[in-house]
Amino acid sequence: MTAEHSLRPLPTGTDTEIAIVGGGLSGTLAATLLGRSGYRVTLIDRHPVFPREFRVEKIAGDQIDKLRRIGLLDSLSAAAAAFDEIVNVRKGRVLDRTRARHYGIFYDDLVAAMRAELPETVRFVAGRVSAVEAGSERQRVSIIGQPDVTARLLVLATGMGDILRRDVGIERRFVHQRQSLTFGFNVRPAGASAFKHTALTYYGERVSDGIDYLNFFPAGGVTRANLFVFREHTDPWVKALRDRPREMLIETLPGLLDTFGNFEVIDRVSSWLTDITVAENCKRDGVVLIGDAYQTSCPAAGTGVSRLLTDVERLCMVHVPQWMASPGMAAAKIATFYDDPMKQAMDERGLELANFRRSLTIDTDLRWRARRQVHFSRRRILHEIDKFSPSFAARLRGLKRPQVEAVT
Ligand SMILES: Cc1cc2nc3c(=O)[nH]c(=O)nc-3n(C[C@H](O)[C@H](O)[C@H](O)COP(=O)(O)OP(=O)(O)OC[C@H]3O[C@@H](n4cnc5c(N)ncnc54)[C@H](O)[C@@H]3O)c2cc1C
Numbered sequence: 001m002t003a004e005h006s007l008r009p010l011p012t013g014t015d016t017e018i019a020i021v022g023g024g025l026s027g028t029l030a031a032t033l034l035g036r037s038g039y040r041v042t043l044i045d046r047h048p049v050f051p052r053e054f055r056v057e058k059i060a061g062d063q064i065d066k067l068r069r070i071g072l073l074d075s076l077s078a079a080a081a082a083f084d085e086i087v088n089v090r091k092g093r094v095l096d097r098t099r100a101r102h103y104g105i106f107y108d109d110l111v112a113a114m115r116a117e118l119p120e121t122v123r124f125v126a127g128r129v130s131a132v133e134a135g136s137e138r139q140r141v142s143i144i145g146q147p148d149v150t151a152r153l154l155v156l157a158t159g160m161g162d163i164l165r166r167d168v169g170i171e172r173r174f175v176h177q178r179q180s181l182t183f184g185f186n187v188r189p190a191g192a193s194a195f196k197h198t199a200l201t202y203y204g205e206r207v208s209d210g211i212d213y214l215n216f217f218p219a220g221g222v223t224r225a226n227l228f229v230f231r232e233h234t235d236p237w238v239k240a241l242r243d244r245p246r247e248m249l250i251e252t253l254p255g256l257l258d259t260f261g262n263f264e265v266i267d268r269v270s271s272w273l274t275d276i277t278v279a280e281n282c283k284r285d286g287v288v289l290i291g292d293a294y295q296t297s298c299p300a301a302g303t304g305v306s307r308l309l310t311d312v313e314r315l316c317m318v319h320v321p322q323w324m325a326s327p328g329m330a331a332a333k334i335a336t337f338y339d340d341p342m343k344q345a346m347d348e349r350g351l352e353l354a355n356f357r358r359s360l361t362i363d364t365d366l367r368w369r370a371r372r373q374v375h376f377s378r379r380r381i382l383h384e385i386d387k388f389s390p391s392f393a394a395r396l397r398g399l400k401r402p403q404v405e406a407v408t
Contacts, residue, residue, distance in 0.1 A: 026291025092255025
């Protein structure tokens with residue numbers, strides 16, 4: 001991709017056209033797209049190199065299409081482990097197989113691969129931002145121990161723990177506190193040279209276990225496990241899982257060893273408690289929120305990256321060019337991003353899927369008991385039809401696409 005216009009002189013009193021605070025996936029992708037379009041961008045993150053933190057580790061489905069569309073899929077595929085089939089299992093029996101390209105990658109490697117694509121028009125500043133000020137003409141970013149950065153537009157891509165939004169009067173509404181728990185750890189085969197499958201999803205067996213699913217997949221030269229659970233974080237099972245992951249998984253998912261093979265857990269179990277939050281009162285002069293800073297996602301629903309890619313694409317390809325074409329950066333301009341129907345539909349889908357995964361896993365009312373039964377039976381039947389008539393199975397799948405396909 002080439003710059004669409006040459007560098008313009010900076011407006012009086014600003015150091016850069018666009019300041020982006022937060023160089024995780026959202027901020028880095030936004031900086032790359034805006035930089036490639038010829039804007040002068042300053043990207044600020046407290047980490048010169050993103051540390052090994054537990055976030056998304058599997059990229060699939062619409063995320064791949066979106067990365068391809070913005071010209072960054074090759075960078076992902078060069079850094080990630082590609083695999084094309086996931087065997088989906090429930091109660092020790094194969095439910096179906098997901099045949100599609102997936103990429104396994106640790107989040108720090110993903111951010112590093114994307115940061116390597118930052119064009120020269122992007123200045124990267126390593127530092128902790130202590131305060132931000134926003135207005136209809138000029139934005140100011142204060143960085144500890146470094147000169148302030150001033151810009152025409154401020155993008156906050158500061159993730160879940162974002163507090164800087166408070167400086168500009170933006171609130172956060174809890175949609176669902178402690179909505180889900182996610183665990184991540186590495187495994188290796190025990191008593192065999194390889195596992196039975198490259199990638200496997202094992203669904204929870206009983207509602208009382210609160211397990212949505214356990215994924216095994218290749219990433220960073222190891223087999224990675226991600227476990228998605230709807231339980232209270234204070235539940236003794238949670239502590240036991242952290243202390244004795246292998247024993248607890250074998251006890252809770254009795255068919256696991258037979259379908260995947262014996263395994264050892266080879267590192268510490270990482271865990272993450274997710275609150276689903278949405279920013280409020282965000283139509284403000286000069287500042288826009290993207291990615292988790294705007295809305296967080298349920299990891300089990302696998303929509304965090306789809307959401308942030310929609311934010312980045314719509315912001316950088318549609319809205320920023322319109323905003324920068326005329327003087328000022330008043331709230332009325334910024335509002336067009338939050339009112340964007342494609343963004344709103346994606347955000348809504350993220351919330352819907354978060355509820356869907358939780359209810360499918362743990363709701364015990366009659367409606368959800370029936371829905372759970374239909375959901376898994378339907379998948380099993382389609383898998384059987386697939387064996388003798390893949391085209392008929394594909395037609396049936398197309399009639400009503402199961403929501404679960406978004407994650408596996
Ligand atoms: C355990 C877990 C599993 C997940 N699994 C999936 C999945 O399977 N599929 C999926 O699609 N999504 C998943 N997600 C969601 C996905 O990881 C996130 O939506 C995505 O990483 C958000 O990226 P971001 O850039 O918005 O935020 P982050 O990656 O958190 O980046 C925020 C950045 O802001 C910087 N920052 C913050 N404050 C300051 C400051 N004051 N000064 C300077 N820098 C600052 C931080 O250093 C950080 O680099 C998962 C999330 C978690 C937690």
